Amino acid sequence: MNRHHTGIIVGAVLFLVVAMGIGRFSFTPILPFLREAEGLSVEKGGWLASANYIGYFVGALWAGFIVKKQKKKLYMNGWICVISILGMGIVNNFYVWLFLRLINGITGGIIFVLTSSMLLDYLARHFLVKWSGYVFSGIGVGIALSGILVPYLEKHFSWQGAFTGLSILSAVFIILNHFLWKKLEDPSLEKVKGPIQKFWTGFMPWITIAYGLEGLGYIVTGTFLVDMIHEMPSLQKYASYSWVIVGIGAIPSAPIWSILMSKYKPIIIIASAYILQIIGIILPVISPTIIGVMISALLFGITFVGIVVLTTSYCRELYPTKSASVVSTLTTYYAIGQIIGPLIAGKLVTYFGSYNSALIFAGSVIAFALCLLLFGKRHSQVKLDAKTSAA
Numbered sequence: 001m002n003r004h005h006t007g008i009i010v011g012a013v014l015f016l017v018v019a020m021g022i023g024r025f026s027f028t029p030i031l032p033f034l035r036e037a038e039g040l041s042v043e044k045g046g047w048l049a050s051a052n053y054i055g056y057f058v059g060a061l062w063a064g065f066i067v068k069k070q071k072k073k074l075y076m077n078g079w080i081c082v083i084s085i086l087g088m089g090i091v092n093n094f095y096v097w098l099f100l101r102l103i104n105g106i107t108g109g110i111i112f113v114l115t116s117s118m119l120l121d122y123l124a125r126h127f128l129v130k131w132s133g134y135v136f137s138g139i140g141v142g143i144a145l146s147g148i149l150v151p152y153l154e155k156h157f158s159w160q161g162a163f164t165g166l167s168i169l170s171a172v173f174i175i176l177n178h179f180l181w182k183k184l185e186d187p188s189l190e191k192v193k194g195p196i197q198k199f200w201t202g203f204m205p206w207i208t209i210a211y212g213l214e215g216l217g218y219i220v221t222g223t224f225l226v227d228m229i230h231e232m233p234s235l236q237k238y239a240s241y242s243w244v245i246v247g248i249g250a251i252p253s254a255p256i257w258s259i260l261m262s263k264y265k266p267i268i269i270i271a272s273a274y275i276l277q278i279i280g281i282i283l284p285v286i287s288p289t290i291i292g293v294m295i296s297a298l299l300f301g302i303t304f305v306g307i308v309v310l311t312t313s314y315c316r317e318l319y320p321t322k323s324a325s326v327v328s329t330l331t332t333y334y335a336i337g338q339i340i341g342p343l344i345a346g347k348l349v350t351y352f353g354s355y356n357s358a359l360i361f362a363g364s365v366i367a368f369a370l371c372l373l374l375f376g377k378r379h380s381q382v383k384l385d386a387k388t389s390a391a
Helices: 003-022 027-038 042-063 070-090 094-125 129-180 204-230 236-263 266-286 290-318 323-352 356-390
Strands: none
Touching: 003 070, 003 094, 003 129, 027 042, 027 129, 027 204, 027 236, 042 094, 042 204, 042 323, 070 094, 070 129, 094 129, 094 290, 094 323, 129 236, 129 290, 204 236, 204 266, 204 290, 204 323, 204 356, 236 266, 236 290, 266 290, 266 356, 290 323, 323 356
16 A cells, blocks of 8 residues: 555544544543533533534435535535534533534534545545555544543643643644645546445345444443543542543554454454443443443443444445445434433433443443344345345
8 A cells, every 4th residue: 555545544534533533522531521610410411412413413414415525525524623622612601512512513424424435435446445444543543632631631721621622633633634635536526337226225224223223322331431430439530541441442443343344244243343332331330440441441442433334334345336325324323323322311310310220221222233233134134035046
């Protein structure tokens, strides 16, 4: 792989660092400081999270209709994303925060879908599909950076300073991407070769619905992990470190899961990721110790990015000429789950007075998603075999 290809991949990684690792997930380590300083309830924290995910749903859906000037619109959303992060550090009003998190979510959904589809198409054209997993490492890099920087920035500049500092870092990454993607052609200028495919058939509906339920379950930990640990007096000082562990687990997970999927049956690898994630989510309930929560954080980091990579890559392989539509559809269902998850979790925590009920709920939802995934694969294979025999 030459320097130009490497630059394109790094540029995509930087986009996901900004939109996902920082834009979306930096809210998790900042939340406990925000709640403490502003007297914000868990339920209101859930609303701020869900506002972001509602935006993500809108953005992911919207991105599926963007077929012209994708690169230009990607940059535009990148800069709006940076402004929305900066706004969180400047304004001190709950309803403005809701709006900013909504805007951040819209831009994040558009950036994720366009970056993923553009990069996957680029790698496919240059016979470099095996490198596709690396782009999703940007999520882990952003999470690790926010986990490291947020405690330092909050200590010296308060939680507002954490948002401001991260927005400056995000702006630097967008500028770097401008140089790295300078020669990347807009995919809308190229003609798609191959027959037109209908992608809402066979296994696709099953894996998409399971993926939506996965979004509902994983986001409970994705939103409240740091705050949950912060609420444990004996573990409070380790809360921010847990998010760094999530990032460390997420960074190499994308290429590792991609390699595994290339060697074994994709459905087995995807199911394995689901099982490990269920264990990671339930572990703090069973073992509320430093070892328990850190292993939970590591398993969460390893699996949540892995499931995104595995599902997106697998479905794109099934429907190679419908990259944008496939990624947009998957991301939309995932986003619907993410909207619902924090709201239910907030209600459960308020009612039962602890995060355990929310974690048990999240683990149960993902277990059901796994059953749906396996049943759907079996069912669609039986129908395909019957259709082949009849022909």
